[in-house]
Amino acid sequence: MKVRKVRGTRDILPDKIRKWQYIEKIAREILENFGFQEIRTPLFEETPLFSRSIGEATDIVAKEMYTFKDRKGRSLTLRPEGTAPIVRAYLENRLPTPAKLYYLGPFYRYERPQAGRYREFYQIGAETIGSDSPASDAEIISLTMTLLKKLGLKDLILQLNGAGCRKCQPDYKEALKNYFRKKLNSLCDDCKRRYRKNPLRILDCKSKGCQKYIAQAPAISNYLCEKCKATLEEVKKYLDILKIEYTINPRLVRGLDYYTRTAFEITSRELGAQNAIAAGGRYDDLIEDLGGPSTPAVGVALGTDRLILALEREGVRLPVEEGIDVYLASLGTRASKKGFALVQRLREKNLKVEGSLSSKSLKSQLRLANKLGARYVLILGEEELTKKKAILKEMATGKQKKILLNKIVEEISRKVG
């Protein structure tokens, strides 16, 4: 039996990894520009960290976590999202407040795979812990938009909403329940379930039958408390200052229980059903819930896989570097030994150098050099050795000239550098 990759996982192969590296490089640059610092937390944590923060009733906790027992019987879970581990690390290490942290890496959820949805998926995220200023919300949104635009995405929609807080959310949920109670029989089966579990989720049901009732449903904006209202208004003002376009979607809800007040989502029109590239919001109660002092916070998570998918669908070409600087072709054993040393010296000059390790024909060595995208090829054979010169060929033009062996390193690093 052949061993295959586990369902919902992927190998990111060399021909694609440049894109990933480029995206991660740009992401780091922008995040650092915005004053965020990288943090790395473990891929697995104690299970209660997630079940308590994300919410016992959510799908993530109820049926999508990779939970297992270790050899001492402790219940551990592969991280299904990034915020809870960071809050844990923030509290455990008593990081200075406000803490502006970012992370990137893999996350795990047991879902049915689909394009843009994997069981091992990658996210880039940022969290500002310890600031209740709506400017922080706007800053988080701004950095996300800056990154997406810098990478070349155009077809984006930013949706914003006030999700309410501990004070006003219960009132709104009650109002929703009152409203839908009489219509329960007309709603789809999923919504009947949502009615009991989390009435907020009825609001983004896609079924036509439910839509018409949803349109008439009470809007959360009428139920927000003063603080929630003020926060939303301020965030909008800050976004206006930055000229970031958004639409208010009063029915935007997040799937994780810890979100409060600001909720936002950035979608791409290119993506189909799994169209959320980035999403986030405030979670002003989470830190206290996890045993810390009452601390406001706001964050965002970006789906790297979906980001790449959207870039591909929009036909964006990333400026990734390809090819090597020098390929050394050698003929004969004496030349290949000499060449081996030369390759090393060129590499020490921080050049990308490849040399033939087998004694193939010059023709096939040049074919390989071409395939590797070599800018220059150094040809070294018996003839060159006796004359103490090598041939330097520029692949783009095909021009070649002879260079003294002891001047080669200098000459090439001048040309390439």
Add this chain to the structure above:
RNA sequence: GUGGCUGUAGCUCAGUUGGUUAGAGCACCUGGUUGUGGCCCAGGUGGUCGCCGGUUCAAGUCCGGUCAGCCACCCCA
């Protein structure tokens, strides 16, 4: 978790109403005379037709199961 579509060389796909050694393009390798790439030409390597079982004299082709991918739902980044 539910429904649907798909599954043939590394990749993209052809394979007639089930019938002899399963094809193409790309990729890969070698060659087109002495030590020179990209184009072109010639030749070559490569497939237990996802896997298991069934129907049949005979299955890549039909049926069932299973696994995987995709689409929608669900969920979410």
